[in-house]
Amino acid sequence: MILCCDIGGTAIKLAEARSPHDVAVKSRIPTPTHDFAAFVGVLRTAILESATPPRAIAFSLAGVIDPDTGVATAANIPCLSGRHLQKELTISLGLPVILANDADCFALAEAQVGAGRGHDVVFGLILGTGVGGGVVVRGQLINRAGFAGEIGHGPAAQRILSDLDITLPAFLCGCGLTGCLDAVCSARGMERLHRHLHGQDVDSRDIVSGWQAGNADAARTVAVWLAVLSGPLAMVENVLGAGVIAVGGGLSTSHALVAALDVAVRGQILRRFDRPLVVPAQCAVEPGLIGAAILGLSLTGN
CATH class of the missing domain: 3.30.420.40 (ATPase, nucleotide binding domain)
Structure with a gap:
């Protein structure tokens, strides 16, 4: 199972994914936009409350990761900007972390299970x-x-x-x-x-x-x-x-x-x-979560 997170400036949407067609939305939590420790705490709680231990955690992020430096820019979530986000989250959460831009996750979801099939x-x-x-x-x-x-x-x-x-x-x-x-x-x-x-x-x-x-x-x-x-x-x-x-x-x-x-x-x-x-678009479930699920499942061999 992959724990999927759609990270926006207002809310973090969480889901458990076992396939691109089996993405179960679990909760919606306000985003701690200015407190990285609180942000990590929300994710740790989500991992602990998962029905089964996740193999990885995949993020759809309202922001971008510089491909050369790995540094994140997320204008609406200041506590994430300027961080080597994948590395820091991997260490903090103790799980493989997959990060992708939210628009990319949307496009991937539509391509595989939506209007782009x-x-x-x-x-x-x-x-x-x-x-x-x-x-x-x-x-x-x-x-x-x-x-x-x-x-x-x-x-x-x-x-x-x-x-x-x-x-x-x-x-x-x-x-x-x-x-x-x-x-x-x-x-x-x-x-x-x-x-x-x-x-x-x-x-x-x-x-x-x-x-x-x-x-x-x-x-x-x-x-x-x-x-x-x-x-x-x-x-x-x-x-x-x-x-x-x-x-x-x-x-x-x-x-x-x-x-x-x-x-x-x-x-x-x-x-x-x-x-x-x-x-x-045709995705009935949140496309950011579906796109994150597709990436997480493909990169972990599930």
Whole structure:
């Protein structure tokens, strides 16, 4: 059995995994974001309370591990940043530790047991609090460093949208750059976009529901959102040749929005599909936990 942990800035989700199809969610515990000893204590308790002793502990982490130094960066969990996290956790917990970025775990879960089943190349796209992604090729992550597929960061957001007669400012992103998709196309980014266009503070869920109901302001915001996101996503598709782009995160709960994004992307790529390319994620259980389980089970020979 592998103990799986999905580590976010708000909560640690725990599960016991015996196969990718047998991932039993056990509990959800507030994340001790500023106290590493307390963080380790939560994990030790989870190990002790496991139904059977785990062979390893696998983490889906809202952050990245530098592939050269092994040092972690987790902006929402300060007590983990700057640490040689795998080494320190292995020593503290007395078990083999597997670490991977949460977007990579999401992509891996969708590739093996979700919407990407049967496809050689799968791109997992997260549209939630942030914009992120992961790449899986023939059932394996393209790398384990947590940097591949990160479409959300870098100056890729188009500012001059001639068809819509609008020029956008270079919005500042939380990563420190300007012009990132994360700053415009995440849930918070959609709200920022709506505020810029209409001077209104509206929750992203209300913008999407308003768009679906025919509200003119919401429709304008979604049209701009689609125009900004679909071009870079089409370039990602041309580079990867993915058989499917599986979308997770809060914005993916609107299947109409995902379908509109699919139409916009398919109109800008070289390959012609007679089926949807951009589709909602299908994993019923937390994909971060499933992805961690897949990595843990494969690396421990279970």
